[in-house]
Amino acid sequence: PEIYLNGRFLPPDEGKISVMDRGFLFGDGVYEVIPCYAGRLFRLEHHLQRLDNSLHGIRMPNPLDRAQWQAILERLIAQLPGADQSIYLQITRGSSGRREHAIPSGIEPTVFAMTQPAVYPDATTLATGIKAITLDDTRWKHCDIKAITLLANVLLRSEAKDRGAAEAILIRDGFAIEGAASNLFIVQAGQIITPPKSDHLLPGITRDLVLELAQQHQLPCRESPISRQMLDRADEVWVTSSSKEVTAVVELDGHPVGNGRPGPIYGRMARFYSDYKALLQTG
Ligand code: PMP
DSSP states (O other), X not given: OOEEETTEEEOGGGOOOOTTOHHHHHOOEEEEEEEEETTEESSHHHHHHHHHHHHHHTTOOOSSOHHHHHHHHHHHHTTXXXXXXXXXXXXXXXXXXXXXXXXXXXXXXXXXXXXXXXXOXXXXXXXXXXXXXXXXXXXXXXXXXXXXXXXXXXXXXHHXXXXXXXXXXXXXXXXXXXETTBEEEEEETTEEEEOOOOTTSOOOHHHHHHHHHHXXXXXXXXXXXXXXXXXXXXSEEEEEETTTEEEEEEEETTEESTTSSXXXXXXXXXXXXXXXXXXXXXX
């Protein structure tokens, strides 16, 4: 499918940007990933709001308004009618023609968006769960900004992969914060717990939806810091993201979580989540 770049729709190979773009030189930019189920954008408003927040965090205005974004994304996804897809969009600060750290004035941002066919967690992953390991959180202090600068996340996820795990759960100052590319939930004595929003973690769209669903279905839940010990003793551990949806962690650092299978509260939440998706399809 064609991509969107700076006002035009093009075949991917024809999308070219300058080597002087600050995204390329400094990782100076932000991004979003938006799921699209059967041709429908999922929680678009929430993603565009987070994009605004990320842009604000890096001192950039949004180059496009909501209606313009929606029109671009709708045109991209219309290329794969009715398919499950994943939209990727990124805005970098553009180029002043010089390499200089401080933000230059009066430059045009580079605006890019594309869609790819996506497979949302396959039935096996949902039924069996994944393995995760804990790693020291080596990221910076603005993890609430969805910055394209993902080198720490790349290294952390690769270490997890090398050790046979699908995700790394990051520990900062004795507390479990989130995954390298997902948010974290535990279940303790029947209560669902996730860390409160802060600049240590990305405010996940899926995280918020899981909290909403828990409230709607009267599952006890609270936002609270999760100590290393709480993580190790949890009855259930889940990670959430747009691409993983809600996935159970069944093995952590080589030890089974609970009885080593996705737990009962997980089972209920996974059902609520898929019902919510189905509702969106028909609604
Ligand atoms: N935390 C991090 C560090 C992430 O990269 C992601 C996914 N991009 C998430 C959490 C989950 O966010 P969302 O539910 O919006 O996909």
